[in-house]
Amino acid sequence: MNYVILISGRGSNMESLLDAQLPGRCAAVISNRPEAGGLATAQQRGVPTAVIDHRNFASREEFDAALAAEIDRHGADLVLLAGFMRILTDGFVRRYEGRMLNIHPSLLPLFPGIKTHAQALAAGVRLHGCTVHFVTPALDGGPIVAQAAVPVMAGDDEASLAARVLVEEHPLYARVARWFLDGRLRLVEGRVQLDGETPITGALHAPDVR
Ligand code: GRF
Numbered sequence: 001m002n003y004v005i006l007i008s009g010r011g012s013n014m015e016s017l018l019d020a021q022l023p024g025r026c027a028a029v030i031s032n033r034p035e036a037g038g039l040a041t042a043q044q045r046g047v048p049t050a051v052i053d054h055r056n057f058a059s060r061e062e063f064d065a066a067l068a069a070e071i072d073r074h075g076a077d078l079v080l081l082a083g084f085m086r087i088l089t090d091g092f093v094r095r096y097e098g099r100m101l102n103i104h105p106s107l108l109p110l111f112p113g114i115k116t117h118a119q120a121l122a123a124g125v126r127l128h129g130c131t132v133h134f135v136t137p138a139l140d141g142g143p144i145v146a147q148a149a150v151p152v153m154a155g156d157d158e159a160s161l162a163a164r165v166l167v168e169e170h171p172l173y174a175r176v177a178r179w180f181l182d183g184r185l186r187l188v189e190g191r192v193q194l195d196g197e198t199p200i201t202g203a204l205h206a207p208d209v210r
Contacts, residue, residue, distance in 0.1 A: 001181050002027040003078040004071055011038015013082035013103055016170035017177060018045050024181040027074035030067070032086050048074075054086060064092035071096075078180055081135065082173070085114075090137040098187040100135040101180065103173045105165050107131060107147055112140035117158040117165070128152050128161060130169045132176040134187050143192045145185065148172045 001024040005014045014029060015038070029042035032054045039049045050070050057063035063086075071079060081102040093100070106116040108131040110123075120128040129149040136142035148168035152161060179185035184195040 001025075001077040002075050003080055003177070003181065004028045004030055004074050004076040005042075005080045005082050006067075006084040007031050007036050007038040007082050008033050008085040009036050009038065009083050011036060011041050011083065012166065013169055013173055014038045015041050017080060017082065017174055018042065018047060020174035020178065022174065022177055022181055024078070027076060028070070030070055032063075032067075032084070038083075060087070060089050061091070064089045068092055068095060078177070080173070080177060087139065088135070093135055093137050097136065098134065099180075101132055101145070101173075101176060102135050102140070102142070103169055104131045104133065104140050105162065105169065107149060108133060108140055108144060115158075117161045120152065120161065121156065121158065126152050128165060130165050130172060132173055134192065136190075143187060143190060145176050145179075145192050145194070146172055 003024050004027055005017060007014050007029060008031060018026060026047050028048045028050055029038065030050045030052060031039055032052055034051045034053055042049050052063065052067050052070055054063045057066065077099060079096050079100040081100065106120060107127065107129045110125070111119040127149045129147055131144055131147045133144045134142040150164045150168055176185065179194060186193050
C-alpha cells in the first residue's frame with residue numbers, strides 16, 4: 001500500500017513514521033507550508049516532497065482540491081495527518097473517509113482544537129496524552145483508534161507536558177499506521193474495527209507497550 005504524510009511544521013511524527021519501516025511505501029510528504037522543517041528531513045530520507053501553499057488559494061475549497069489532486073497523483077491508500085494544521089472541508093474529509101488518520105495531542109474528546117497542553121494545565125487534569133483517530137468532518141471528533149496517557153506532574157508547563165506527550169505520540173502513531181497497512185484496521189459504519197490480538201486493554205494504551 002502507498003501512504004502519504006501531511007505536515008505543517010517540524011515533522012517529528014513524520015520522521016518516526018518514516019523510521020518505523022512500515023509495511024507500505026511513503027509515496028510523498030506534503031506540506032501546506034514551504035518553511036516546514038519536516039520537508040528537509042523527508043528529502044534526506046529520499047522521500048518525494050510537495051508543497052501546496054494554502055496562501056496561494058482564495059478559498060478552502062480550492063486549496064483542498066489542489067491537495068486532493070496531489071494526494072491522488074501519488075495513488076495514496078492511506079493519508080496520515082502528522083501535525084497538519086489546516087482545517088479540512090467536509091468534501092475533502094469524505095473523499096478520504098476510512099483511509100485518513102490524525103494524531104491529536106490530547107486524550108480526546110477532551111481538549112480538541114489547538115493549545116491542548118495549555119488546556120490540560122488549565123483544567124487541572126492529572127492524566128493527559130494523545131489520540132490517533134480516523135478523520136471525519138467533526139474537528140478532532142472522529143472514531144478513536146488508540147490512545148496513550150501520561151501523567152501531569154507538579155511544575156509542568158506547556159513545554160514539559162508537550163515533550164512528555166510527544167514521546168508517546170511517535171510509537172502510538174506508527175503502531176496504528178502499521179495496523180492499517182497490515183489490513184487489520186478499518187472503519188465500518190463509523191466504528192473502528194481491529195482484527196487480531198492487541199496488547200491494548202481497557203481505555204488506555206499503556207505508554208510502555210510498543
Ligand atoms: C504534535 O504534537 C501533533 O500531535 C500535533 O502537532 C504536533 C506536531 O509535531 N498535532 P510534529 O510536527 O509531528 O513534530
